[in-house]
Amino acid sequence: MKQTRTQGLTLLLMGLLLLALTACAAQTPAATPTPTGPSGAELMTQMQKAIADAQSAHLTLRFQVASAEGPVTGTAEVWAQRPGQRRIQLRSDLGSVDGILAVTAGDQGWAYSKRDDLVLVADRSLLQSQLGRQPELREIAGFVEKLMARGFTDTEAVNQGAATIAGRATYKVQVTFKPTADPTQKLEGIGTVFYIDAQTHLPQRVEIEVTYGNFTVRGFAEVQGEIELNPTLDAALFTFDPPPGAAVINLADVPLPSVVPAELPVVK
Known part of the structure; x- marks a missing residue:
């Protein structure tokens, strides 16, 4: 149970980090004046344009995710191509996470655990409906749906100054959602x-x-080396054939296991 929860939280955080980048590629937060230098909104607009101009990308991320059993660390190699194609290969110090491969092509998705020699298959609508059947996961599913619907509109971006990341000069920009009375759009619980x-x-x-609600997750992802922009990516990266002998589970056939929500420690 603990390993399943940790796997899920790790994949969820990676998904949210990528979703955050995707969402901000199309929407601009409200401008917030800064004493010196570009405003947070100006920096976000520049980032949105840089992301939107890329049709494909290849990069490696170092990540850390908080879990009830302690922090999970590792790397994620990411291949992405418009529209809606991603491949993520995880390497981690936690055996249940190490070797996980996630592939999405439009609405179709596969997740493969090398350790368990297990393939999960689902399309997006099926995954959402399965999440909705699990009381423990409804809050997670509801949050993701709201983030996708609202995007990064009606947010406040603040330039908090210069910072150095892996030897590169950067600006640190905090983005928060403004309060809303609409329960279908309420996202004040996310800080990025x-x-x-x-x-x-x-x-x-x-x-x-x-x-x-009762769901809390914290973590980070940091680029390692250079981001390769607009490479020619092999179409085979975004399909997946289960390895011979691997167990294949289609989420249309079985309910998802229960997950016990947990308050997670801060990851620094």
Whole structure:
């Protein structure tokens, strides 16, 4: 149970970090004056444009996720291509997370655990419906749906000054959602910090903290080396054939296991 929860939280955080980048590629937070230098909104606009101009990307991230059993650390190699194609290969100090491969192509998705030799198959609508059947996971599913619907509109971006990430000059920009009385749009429980490269305007590090009902997750992802922009990516990266002998579970056939929500420690 603990390993399943940790796997889920790790994949969830990676998904939220990527979702944050995707969401901000199309929407601009409200401007907030800064004493010196670009405003937070100006920096976010520059980052949005840099991301939107890229049709494909290849990068490696160092990540850390808070879990009830302690922090989970590792790396994620990411291949992404518009529209809606991603491949994420995880390496971690935690055996249940190490070797996990997640592939999405439009609404179709696969997740493979090398340790368990297990493949999970689901499309997006099926995954959402399965999450909705699990009382323990409804809060997570509801949060993700709201973030996707609201995007990064009606937010406040504040330039908190210069910072150095892996030897690169960046600006630290905190983005928070403004309060709303509409329960379908309520997202005050998420805090995101982007470290935006002063030269390329690409994010070099993303920190996220989410508190939604009984569900809390914290962590970060930081770029290792250079972000490769607009590479020609093999179409085979975004398909997945289960290895011979691997167990294959289609989420249409079985309910998801219960997950016990947990208050997680701060990750620094």
